[in-house]
Amino acid sequence: MADSFSLHNVLDKFKLCLSDNKEVYIQYYIAGWRExxxxxxxxxxVFYFISSDVVKKIQILDNYLTDENGPQYLTIQSMxxxxxxxxxxxxxxxxxxxxSGCRTLLRLHRALLWLQLFLESLRTSTEESKTSAxxxxxxxxxLAQYHPWIIRKxxxxxxxxxxxxxxxxxVMNAGSHQDVxxxxxxxxxxxxxxxxxxQDLYAKNNLLDLP
Ligand code: 1PX
Structure with missing residues:
Protein backbone atom coordinates (compact mmCIF):
# COMPACT_ATOMS: atom_id res chain seq x y z
CA MET A 1 0.00 0.00 0.00
CA ALA A 2 1.30 3.48 -0.82
CA ASP A 3 2.27 5.74 2.09
CA SER A 4 0.19 8.59 0.83
CA PHE A 5 -2.79 8.30 -1.38
CA SER A 6 -2.84 9.47 -4.96
CA LEU A 7 -5.49 8.85 -7.60
CA HIS A 8 -2.57 7.79 -9.85
CA ASN A 9 -1.97 4.74 -7.66
CA VAL A 10 -5.56 3.53 -7.97
CA LEU A 11 -5.68 4.00 -11.71
CA ASP A 12 -2.27 2.38 -12.23
CA LYS A 13 -3.44 -0.76 -10.45
CA PHE A 14 -6.63 -1.05 -12.49
CA LYS A 15 -4.58 -0.51 -15.66
CA LEU A 16 -2.38 -3.46 -14.71
CA CYS A 17 -5.44 -5.69 -14.25
CA LEU A 18 -5.88 -6.65 -17.89
CA SER A 19 -3.73 -9.37 -19.42
CA ASP A 20 -2.95 -9.44 -23.15
CA ASN A 21 -5.84 -11.79 -23.74
CA LYS A 22 -8.19 -9.64 -21.65
CA GLU A 23 -8.26 -11.70 -18.50
CA VAL A 24 -8.39 -9.81 -15.19
CA TYR A 25 -5.54 -10.37 -12.71
CA ILE A 26 -6.92 -10.70 -9.18
CA GLN A 27 -3.64 -9.54 -7.66
CA TYR A 28 -3.95 -6.09 -9.26
CA TYR A 29 -7.71 -5.94 -8.80
CA ILE A 30 -7.31 -6.23 -5.05
CA ALA A 31 -4.30 -3.90 -5.12
CA GLY A 32 -6.59 -1.27 -6.68
CA TRP A 33 -9.06 -1.83 -3.86
CA ARG A 34 -6.30 -1.49 -1.27
CA GLU A 35 -5.54 1.95 -2.65
CA VAL A 46 -17.06 7.65 9.57
CA PHE A 47 -15.92 5.65 6.52
CA TYR A 48 -14.34 2.82 8.53
CA PHE A 49 -17.48 0.69 8.46
CA ILE A 50 -17.28 0.77 4.67
CA SER A 51 -13.53 0.32 4.35
CA SER A 52 -13.43 -2.48 6.93
CA ASP A 53 -15.88 -4.49 4.81
CA VAL A 54 -13.68 -3.95 1.76
CA VAL A 55 -10.60 -4.96 3.77
CA LYS A 56 -12.34 -8.20 4.81
CA LYS A 57 -13.10 -9.03 1.20
CA ILE A 58 -9.58 -8.19 0.02
CA GLN A 59 -8.26 -10.46 2.77
CA ILE A 60 -10.46 -13.40 1.71
CA LEU A 61 -9.26 -13.11 -1.90
CA ASP A 62 -5.66 -12.61 -0.84
CA ASN A 63 -5.84 -15.79 1.24
CA TYR A 64 -7.01 -17.76 -1.80
CA LEU A 65 -4.22 -16.24 -3.88
CA THR A 66 -1.50 -17.19 -1.44
CA ASP A 67 -2.68 -20.66 -0.40
CA GLU A 68 -1.77 -23.89 -2.15
CA ASN A 69 -4.34 -23.41 -4.93
CA GLY A 70 -3.13 -19.86 -5.51
CA PRO A 71 -2.33 -20.39 -9.22
CA GLN A 72 -6.04 -21.14 -9.85
CA TYR A 73 -6.75 -17.61 -8.62
CA LEU A 74 -4.42 -15.87 -11.04
CA THR A 75 -7.28 -14.26 -12.96
CA ILE A 76 -11.00 -13.83 -12.38
CA GLN A 77 -11.53 -16.17 -15.36
CA SER A 78 -9.39 -18.94 -13.87
CA MET A 79 -11.02 -18.50 -10.44
CA SER A 100 -16.19 -18.37 -2.16
CA GLY A 101 -13.87 -16.23 -4.24
CA CYS A 102 -16.67 -15.76 -6.77
CA ARG A 103 -19.20 -14.31 -4.31
CA THR A 104 -16.56 -12.22 -2.54
CA LEU A 105 -15.31 -10.68 -5.76
CA LEU A 106 -18.91 -10.06 -6.89
CA ARG A 107 -19.33 -7.65 -3.95
CA LEU A 108 -16.30 -5.66 -5.07
CA HIS A 109 -17.41 -5.88 -8.68
CA ARG A 110 -20.77 -4.28 -7.82
CA ALA A 111 -18.91 -1.55 -5.94
CA LEU A 112 -16.69 -0.97 -8.97
CA LEU A 113 -19.77 0.13 -10.91
CA TRP A 114 -20.43 2.66 -8.17
CA LEU A 115 -16.84 3.89 -8.46
CA GLN A 116 -17.07 4.18 -12.22
CA LEU A 117 -20.33 6.16 -12.07
CA PHE A 118 -19.05 8.39 -9.32
CA LEU A 119 -15.72 9.19 -10.97
CA GLU A 120 -17.44 9.87 -14.27
CA SER A 121 -19.85 12.30 -12.62
CA LEU A 122 -16.95 13.95 -10.82
CA ARG A 123 -15.10 14.30 -14.11
CA THR A 124 -18.01 16.10 -15.74
CA SER A 125 -19.06 18.05 -12.64
CA THR A 126 -19.12 21.82 -12.35
CA GLU A 127 -17.92 24.06 -9.53
CA GLU A 128 -21.43 24.10 -8.10
CA SER A 129 -21.68 20.30 -7.90
CA LYS A 130 -21.79 18.69 -4.48
CA THR A 131 -19.65 15.57 -4.05
CA SER A 132 -22.08 14.11 -1.53
CA ALA A 133 -24.93 14.41 -4.06
CA LEU A 143 -24.88 -0.63 -5.08
CA ALA A 144 -27.87 0.53 -3.09
CA GLN A 145 -30.19 -2.09 -4.57
CA TYR A 146 -28.10 -4.83 -2.92
CA HIS A 147 -28.04 -3.22 0.53
CA PRO A 148 -30.67 -3.45 3.26
CA TRP A 149 -32.25 -0.28 4.60
CA ILE A 150 -29.93 0.04 7.57
CA ILE A 151 -26.77 0.00 5.41
CA ARG A 152 -28.31 2.49 2.95
CA LYS A 153 -29.08 4.76 5.89
CA VAL A 171 -7.35 14.82 -1.51
CA MET A 172 -7.04 12.88 -4.75
CA ASN A 173 -3.53 14.29 -4.83
CA ALA A 174 -2.98 14.17 -8.58
CA GLY A 175 -2.10 17.74 -9.50
CA SER A 176 -4.37 20.61 -10.46
CA HIS A 177 -8.11 20.08 -10.83
CA GLN A 178 -7.64 20.08 -14.58
CA ASP A 179 -4.93 17.41 -14.25
CA VAL A 180 -7.33 15.26 -12.23
CA GLN A 199 -19.79 -8.50 -15.79
CA ASP A 200 -19.93 -10.55 -19.03
CA LEU A 201 -18.07 -13.44 -17.42
CA TYR A 202 -20.39 -13.52 -14.40
CA ALA A 203 -23.47 -13.18 -16.60
CA LYS A 204 -22.34 -16.02 -18.87
CA ASN A 205 -21.90 -18.27 -15.84
CA ASN A 206 -25.11 -17.17 -14.09
CA LEU A 207 -23.17 -15.80 -11.13
CA LEU A 208 -24.62 -12.31 -10.86
CA ASP A 209 -26.96 -13.14 -7.97
CA LEU A 210 -24.69 -15.18 -5.74
CA PRO A 211 -25.90 -15.03 -2.11
C1 1PX B 1 -10.62 8.02 -5.96
C2 1PX B 1 -11.70 8.39 -5.11
C3 1PX B 1 -12.86 7.52 -5.11
C4 1PX B 1 -13.42 7.20 -3.78
C5 1PX B 1 -13.05 5.85 -3.33
C6 1PX B 1 -13.91 5.27 -2.35
C7 1PX B 1 -14.21 3.83 -2.61
C8 1PX B 1 -15.43 3.42 -1.88
C9 1PX B 1 -15.93 2.11 -2.24
C10 1PX B 1 -17.08 1.64 -1.45
C11 1PX B 1 -17.13 0.19 -1.49
C12 1PX B 1 -18.20 -0.45 -0.76
C13 1PX B 1 -18.06 -1.93 -0.89
C14 1PX B 1 -19.15 -2.64 -0.38
C15 1PX B 1 -19.15 -4.12 -0.61
C16 1PX B 1 -20.53 -4.53 -0.14
O1 1PX B 1 -21.48 -4.26 -0.83
N1 1PX B 1 -20.63 -5.15 1.04
C17 1PX B 1 -21.91 -5.40 1.66
C18 1PX B 1 -22.37 -6.81 1.42
O2 1PX B 1 -21.41 -7.71 1.83
P1 1PX B 1 -21.86 -9.18 2.27
O3 1PX B 1 -20.58 -9.92 2.47
O4 1PX B 1 -22.63 -9.04 3.56
O5 1PX B 1 -22.72 -9.74 1.18
C19 1PX B 1 -21.78 -5.08 3.12
O6 1PX B 1 -22.99 -5.30 3.79
C20 1PX B 1 -21.33 -3.67 3.16
C21 1PX B 1 -21.17 -2.93 4.17
C22 1PX B 1 -20.55 -1.57 4.10
C23 1PX B 1 -21.41 -0.49 3.57
C24 1PX B 1 -21.26 -0.14 2.15
C25 1PX B 1 -21.82 1.20 1.83
C26 1PX B 1 -21.34 1.66 0.51
C27 1PX B 1 -21.44 3.12 0.32
C28 1PX B 1 -20.80 3.55 -0.96
C29 1PX B 1 -20.32 4.93 -0.91
C30 1PX B 1 -18.89 5.04 -0.56
C31 1PX B 1 -18.46 6.42 -0.29
C32 1PX B 1 -17.00 6.60 -0.37
C33 1PX B 1 -16.59 7.99 -0.33
C34 1PX B 1 -15.73 8.48 -1.39
Missing amino acids: LVSFMNSLGS VKYELDNKLVDLTKGGSHPE LCSEAYNAS AAGVALCTLPGRDAFFD ITLLGEALPQISEVYQIT
Missing part, protein backbone atom coordinates in the same frame (compact mmCIF):
# COMPACT_ATOMS: atom_id res chain seq x y z
CA LEU A 36 -9.21 2.88 -2.42
CA VAL A 37 -9.26 1.73 1.20
CA SER A 38 -6.36 4.04 1.99
CA PHE A 39 -8.28 6.85 0.32
CA MET A 40 -11.42 6.15 2.33
CA ASN A 41 -9.45 6.01 5.55
CA SER A 42 -8.01 9.43 4.84
CA LEU A 43 -11.57 10.80 4.69
CA GLY A 44 -12.22 10.09 8.36
CA SER A 45 -13.47 7.46 10.78
CA VAL A 80 -14.53 -18.82 -11.87
CA LYS A 81 -13.59 -21.96 -13.78
CA TYR A 82 -11.77 -23.55 -10.85
CA GLU A 83 -14.45 -22.82 -8.25
CA LEU A 84 -17.32 -23.90 -10.51
CA ASP A 85 -15.56 -27.07 -11.72
CA ASN A 86 -14.84 -28.04 -8.12
CA LYS A 87 -18.25 -27.04 -6.73
CA LEU A 88 -16.73 -24.45 -4.42
CA VAL A 89 -19.45 -21.84 -4.98
CA ASP A 90 -22.73 -21.70 -3.03
CA LEU A 91 -25.39 -20.92 -5.62
CA THR A 92 -28.02 -20.64 -2.89
CA LYS A 93 -27.86 -19.61 0.76
CA GLY A 94 -26.88 -22.06 3.45
CA GLY A 95 -24.28 -24.08 1.57
CA SER A 96 -20.82 -25.03 2.72
CA HIS A 97 -18.90 -22.32 0.80
CA PRO A 98 -20.32 -19.01 2.01
CA GLU A 99 -17.09 -17.16 1.31
CA LEU A 134 -22.84 12.93 -6.90
CA CYS A 135 -21.75 10.13 -4.65
CA SER A 136 -25.23 9.22 -3.47
CA GLU A 137 -26.67 9.42 -7.00
CA ALA A 138 -24.03 6.93 -8.11
CA TYR A 139 -24.76 4.79 -5.06
CA ASN A 140 -28.50 4.77 -5.67
CA ALA A 141 -27.95 3.82 -9.31
CA SER A 142 -25.70 0.87 -8.46
CA ALA A 154 -25.56 4.51 7.31
CA ALA A 155 -24.06 5.10 3.85
CA GLY A 156 -26.25 8.21 3.53
CA VAL A 157 -24.95 9.57 6.83
CA ALA A 158 -21.32 8.92 5.86
CA LEU A 159 -21.77 10.55 2.45
CA CYS A 160 -23.04 13.77 4.03
CA THR A 161 -19.62 14.24 5.60
CA LEU A 162 -17.73 14.14 2.29
CA PRO A 163 -15.57 17.17 1.61
CA GLY A 164 -16.72 19.65 -1.02
CA ARG A 165 -15.63 19.33 -4.65
CA ASP A 166 -12.48 21.46 -4.38
CA ALA A 167 -11.22 19.73 -1.25
CA PHE A 168 -12.09 16.36 -2.79
CA PHE A 169 -9.98 17.09 -5.86
CA ASP A 170 -7.14 18.06 -3.53
CA ILE A 181 -10.06 15.68 -14.83
CA THR A 182 -7.67 14.73 -17.65
CA LEU A 183 -6.41 11.74 -15.68
CA LEU A 184 -9.96 10.54 -15.06
CA GLY A 185 -10.76 10.86 -18.74
CA GLU A 186 -7.81 8.64 -19.63
CA ALA A 187 -8.31 6.07 -16.91
CA LEU A 188 -12.06 5.58 -16.74
CA PRO A 189 -12.26 3.58 -19.99
CA GLN A 190 -9.84 1.10 -18.43
CA ILE A 191 -11.85 0.68 -15.24
CA SER A 192 -14.92 0.36 -17.34
CA GLU A 193 -13.32 -2.37 -19.45
CA VAL A 194 -12.35 -4.34 -16.34
CA TYR A 195 -15.91 -3.95 -15.09
CA GLN A 196 -17.48 -5.04 -18.38
CA ILE A 197 -15.28 -8.10 -18.84
CA THR A 198 -16.11 -9.25 -15.31
Whole structure:
Protein backbone atom coordinates (compact mmCIF):
# COMPACT_ATOMS: atom_id res chain seq x y z
CA MET A 1 0.00 0.00 0.00
CA ALA A 2 1.30 3.48 -0.82
CA ASP A 3 2.27 5.74 2.09
CA SER A 4 0.19 8.59 0.83
CA PHE A 5 -2.79 8.30 -1.38
CA SER A 6 -2.84 9.47 -4.96
CA LEU A 7 -5.49 8.85 -7.60
CA HIS A 8 -2.57 7.79 -9.85
CA ASN A 9 -1.97 4.74 -7.66
CA VAL A 10 -5.56 3.53 -7.97
CA LEU A 11 -5.68 4.00 -11.71
CA ASP A 12 -2.27 2.38 -12.23
CA LYS A 13 -3.44 -0.76 -10.45
CA PHE A 14 -6.63 -1.05 -12.49
CA LYS A 15 -4.58 -0.51 -15.66
CA LEU A 16 -2.38 -3.46 -14.71
CA CYS A 17 -5.44 -5.69 -14.25
CA LEU A 18 -5.88 -6.65 -17.89
CA SER A 19 -3.73 -9.37 -19.42
CA ASP A 20 -2.95 -9.44 -23.15
CA ASN A 21 -5.84 -11.79 -23.74
CA LYS A 22 -8.19 -9.64 -21.65
CA GLU A 23 -8.26 -11.70 -18.50
CA VAL A 24 -8.39 -9.81 -15.19
CA TYR A 25 -5.54 -10.37 -12.71
CA ILE A 26 -6.92 -10.70 -9.18
CA GLN A 27 -3.64 -9.54 -7.66
CA TYR A 28 -3.95 -6.09 -9.26
CA TYR A 29 -7.71 -5.94 -8.80
CA ILE A 30 -7.31 -6.23 -5.05
CA ALA A 31 -4.30 -3.90 -5.12
CA GLY A 32 -6.59 -1.27 -6.68
CA TRP A 33 -9.06 -1.83 -3.86
CA ARG A 34 -6.30 -1.49 -1.27
CA GLU A 35 -5.54 1.95 -2.65
CA LEU A 36 -9.21 2.88 -2.42
CA VAL A 37 -9.26 1.73 1.20
CA SER A 38 -6.36 4.04 1.99
CA PHE A 39 -8.28 6.85 0.32
CA MET A 40 -11.42 6.15 2.33
CA ASN A 41 -9.45 6.01 5.55
CA SER A 42 -8.01 9.43 4.84
CA LEU A 43 -11.57 10.80 4.69
CA GLY A 44 -12.22 10.09 8.36
CA SER A 45 -13.47 7.46 10.78
CA VAL A 46 -17.06 7.65 9.57
CA PHE A 47 -15.92 5.65 6.52
CA TYR A 48 -14.34 2.82 8.53
CA PHE A 49 -17.48 0.69 8.46
CA ILE A 50 -17.28 0.77 4.67
CA SER A 51 -13.53 0.32 4.35
CA SER A 52 -13.43 -2.48 6.93
CA ASP A 53 -15.88 -4.49 4.81
CA VAL A 54 -13.68 -3.95 1.76
CA VAL A 55 -10.60 -4.96 3.77
CA LYS A 56 -12.34 -8.20 4.81
CA LYS A 57 -13.10 -9.03 1.20
CA ILE A 58 -9.58 -8.19 0.02
CA GLN A 59 -8.26 -10.46 2.77
CA ILE A 60 -10.46 -13.40 1.71
CA LEU A 61 -9.26 -13.11 -1.90
CA ASP A 62 -5.66 -12.61 -0.84
CA ASN A 63 -5.84 -15.79 1.24
CA TYR A 64 -7.01 -17.76 -1.80
CA LEU A 65 -4.22 -16.24 -3.88
CA THR A 66 -1.50 -17.19 -1.44
CA ASP A 67 -2.68 -20.66 -0.40
CA GLU A 68 -1.77 -23.89 -2.15
CA ASN A 69 -4.34 -23.41 -4.93
CA GLY A 70 -3.13 -19.86 -5.51
CA PRO A 71 -2.33 -20.39 -9.22
CA GLN A 72 -6.04 -21.14 -9.85
CA TYR A 73 -6.75 -17.61 -8.62
CA LEU A 74 -4.42 -15.87 -11.04
CA THR A 75 -7.28 -14.26 -12.96
CA ILE A 76 -11.00 -13.83 -12.38
CA GLN A 77 -11.53 -16.17 -15.36
CA SER A 78 -9.39 -18.94 -13.87
CA MET A 79 -11.02 -18.50 -10.44
CA VAL A 80 -14.53 -18.82 -11.87
CA LYS A 81 -13.59 -21.96 -13.78
CA TYR A 82 -11.77 -23.55 -10.85
CA GLU A 83 -14.45 -22.82 -8.25
CA LEU A 84 -17.32 -23.90 -10.51
CA ASP A 85 -15.56 -27.07 -11.72
CA ASN A 86 -14.84 -28.04 -8.12
CA LYS A 87 -18.25 -27.04 -6.73
CA LEU A 88 -16.73 -24.45 -4.42
CA VAL A 89 -19.45 -21.84 -4.98
CA ASP A 90 -22.73 -21.70 -3.03
CA LEU A 91 -25.39 -20.92 -5.62
CA THR A 92 -28.02 -20.64 -2.89
CA LYS A 93 -27.86 -19.61 0.76
CA GLY A 94 -26.88 -22.06 3.45
CA GLY A 95 -24.28 -24.08 1.57
CA SER A 96 -20.82 -25.03 2.72
CA HIS A 97 -18.90 -22.32 0.80
CA PRO A 98 -20.32 -19.01 2.01
CA GLU A 99 -17.09 -17.16 1.31
CA SER A 100 -16.19 -18.37 -2.16
CA GLY A 101 -13.87 -16.23 -4.24
CA CYS A 102 -16.67 -15.76 -6.77
CA ARG A 103 -19.20 -14.31 -4.31
CA THR A 104 -16.56 -12.22 -2.54
CA LEU A 105 -15.31 -10.68 -5.76
CA LEU A 106 -18.91 -10.06 -6.89
CA ARG A 107 -19.33 -7.65 -3.95
CA LEU A 108 -16.30 -5.66 -5.07
CA HIS A 109 -17.41 -5.88 -8.68
CA ARG A 110 -20.77 -4.28 -7.82
CA ALA A 111 -18.91 -1.55 -5.94
CA LEU A 112 -16.69 -0.97 -8.97
CA LEU A 113 -19.77 0.13 -10.91
CA TRP A 114 -20.43 2.66 -8.17
CA LEU A 115 -16.84 3.89 -8.46
CA GLN A 116 -17.07 4.18 -12.22
CA LEU A 117 -20.33 6.16 -12.07
CA PHE A 118 -19.05 8.39 -9.32
CA LEU A 119 -15.72 9.19 -10.97
CA GLU A 120 -17.44 9.87 -14.27
CA SER A 121 -19.85 12.30 -12.62
CA LEU A 122 -16.95 13.95 -10.82
CA ARG A 123 -15.10 14.30 -14.11
CA THR A 124 -18.01 16.10 -15.74
CA SER A 125 -19.06 18.05 -12.64
CA THR A 126 -19.12 21.82 -12.35
CA GLU A 127 -17.92 24.06 -9.53
CA GLU A 128 -21.43 24.10 -8.10
CA SER A 129 -21.68 20.30 -7.90
CA LYS A 130 -21.79 18.69 -4.48
CA THR A 131 -19.65 15.57 -4.05
CA SER A 132 -22.08 14.11 -1.53
CA ALA A 133 -24.93 14.41 -4.06
CA LEU A 134 -22.84 12.93 -6.90
CA CYS A 135 -21.75 10.13 -4.65
CA SER A 136 -25.23 9.22 -3.47
CA GLU A 137 -26.67 9.42 -7.00
CA ALA A 138 -24.03 6.93 -8.11
CA TYR A 139 -24.76 4.79 -5.06
CA ASN A 140 -28.50 4.77 -5.67
CA ALA A 141 -27.95 3.82 -9.31
CA SER A 142 -25.70 0.87 -8.46
CA LEU A 143 -24.88 -0.63 -5.08
CA ALA A 144 -27.87 0.53 -3.09
CA GLN A 145 -30.19 -2.09 -4.57
CA TYR A 146 -28.10 -4.83 -2.92
CA HIS A 147 -28.04 -3.22 0.53
CA PRO A 148 -30.67 -3.45 3.26
CA TRP A 149 -32.25 -0.28 4.60
CA ILE A 150 -29.93 0.04 7.57
CA ILE A 151 -26.77 0.00 5.41
CA ARG A 152 -28.31 2.49 2.95
CA LYS A 153 -29.08 4.76 5.89
CA ALA A 154 -25.56 4.51 7.31
CA ALA A 155 -24.06 5.10 3.85
CA GLY A 156 -26.25 8.21 3.53
CA VAL A 157 -24.95 9.57 6.83
CA ALA A 158 -21.32 8.92 5.86
CA LEU A 159 -21.77 10.55 2.45
CA CYS A 160 -23.04 13.77 4.03
CA THR A 161 -19.62 14.24 5.60
CA LEU A 162 -17.73 14.14 2.29
CA PRO A 163 -15.57 17.17 1.61
CA GLY A 164 -16.72 19.65 -1.02
CA ARG A 165 -15.63 19.33 -4.65
CA ASP A 166 -12.48 21.46 -4.38
CA ALA A 167 -11.22 19.73 -1.25
CA PHE A 168 -12.09 16.36 -2.79
CA PHE A 169 -9.98 17.09 -5.86
CA ASP A 170 -7.14 18.06 -3.53
CA VAL A 171 -7.35 14.82 -1.51
CA MET A 172 -7.04 12.88 -4.75
CA ASN A 173 -3.53 14.29 -4.83
CA ALA A 174 -2.98 14.17 -8.58
CA GLY A 175 -2.10 17.74 -9.50
CA SER A 176 -4.37 20.61 -10.46
CA HIS A 177 -8.11 20.08 -10.83
CA GLN A 178 -7.64 20.08 -14.58
CA ASP A 179 -4.93 17.41 -14.25
CA VAL A 180 -7.33 15.26 -12.23
CA ILE A 181 -10.06 15.68 -14.83
CA THR A 182 -7.67 14.73 -17.65
CA LEU A 183 -6.41 11.74 -15.68
CA LEU A 184 -9.96 10.54 -15.06
CA GLY A 185 -10.76 10.86 -18.74
CA GLU A 186 -7.81 8.64 -19.63
CA ALA A 187 -8.31 6.07 -16.91
CA LEU A 188 -12.06 5.58 -16.74
CA PRO A 189 -12.26 3.58 -19.99
CA GLN A 190 -9.84 1.10 -18.43
CA ILE A 191 -11.85 0.68 -15.24
CA SER A 192 -14.92 0.36 -17.34
CA GLU A 193 -13.32 -2.37 -19.45
CA VAL A 194 -12.35 -4.34 -16.34
CA TYR A 195 -15.91 -3.95 -15.09
CA GLN A 196 -17.48 -5.04 -18.38
CA ILE A 197 -15.28 -8.10 -18.84
CA THR A 198 -16.11 -9.25 -15.31
CA GLN A 199 -19.79 -8.50 -15.79
CA ASP A 200 -19.93 -10.55 -19.03
CA LEU A 201 -18.07 -13.44 -17.42
CA TYR A 202 -20.39 -13.52 -14.40
CA ALA A 203 -23.47 -13.18 -16.60
CA LYS A 204 -22.34 -16.02 -18.87
CA ASN A 205 -21.90 -18.27 -15.84
CA ASN A 206 -25.11 -17.17 -14.09
CA LEU A 207 -23.17 -15.80 -11.13
CA LEU A 208 -24.62 -12.31 -10.86
CA ASP A 209 -26.96 -13.14 -7.97
CA LEU A 210 -24.69 -15.18 -5.74
CA PRO A 211 -25.90 -15.03 -2.11
C1 1PX B 1 -10.62 8.02 -5.96
C2 1PX B 1 -11.70 8.39 -5.11
C3 1PX B 1 -12.86 7.52 -5.11
C4 1PX B 1 -13.42 7.20 -3.78
C5 1PX B 1 -13.05 5.85 -3.33
C6 1PX B 1 -13.91 5.27 -2.35
C7 1PX B 1 -14.21 3.83 -2.61
C8 1PX B 1 -15.43 3.42 -1.88
C9 1PX B 1 -15.93 2.11 -2.24
C10 1PX B 1 -17.08 1.64 -1.45
C11 1PX B 1 -17.13 0.19 -1.49
C12 1PX B 1 -18.20 -0.45 -0.76
C13 1PX B 1 -18.06 -1.93 -0.89
C14 1PX B 1 -19.15 -2.64 -0.38
C15 1PX B 1 -19.15 -4.12 -0.61
C16 1PX B 1 -20.53 -4.53 -0.14
O1 1PX B 1 -21.48 -4.26 -0.83
N1 1PX B 1 -20.63 -5.15 1.04
C17 1PX B 1 -21.91 -5.40 1.66
C18 1PX B 1 -22.37 -6.81 1.42
O2 1PX B 1 -21.41 -7.71 1.83
P1 1PX B 1 -21.86 -9.18 2.27
O3 1PX B 1 -20.58 -9.92 2.47
O4 1PX B 1 -22.63 -9.04 3.56
O5 1PX B 1 -22.72 -9.74 1.18
C19 1PX B 1 -21.78 -5.08 3.12
O6 1PX B 1 -22.99 -5.30 3.79
C20 1PX B 1 -21.33 -3.67 3.16
C21 1PX B 1 -21.17 -2.93 4.17
C22 1PX B 1 -20.55 -1.57 4.10
C23 1PX B 1 -21.41 -0.49 3.57
C24 1PX B 1 -21.26 -0.14 2.15
C25 1PX B 1 -21.82 1.20 1.83
C26 1PX B 1 -21.34 1.66 0.51
C27 1PX B 1 -21.44 3.12 0.32
C28 1PX B 1 -20.80 3.55 -0.96
C29 1PX B 1 -20.32 4.93 -0.91
C30 1PX B 1 -18.89 5.04 -0.56
C31 1PX B 1 -18.46 6.42 -0.29
C32 1PX B 1 -17.00 6.60 -0.37
C33 1PX B 1 -16.59 7.99 -0.33
C34 1PX B 1 -15.73 8.48 -1.39
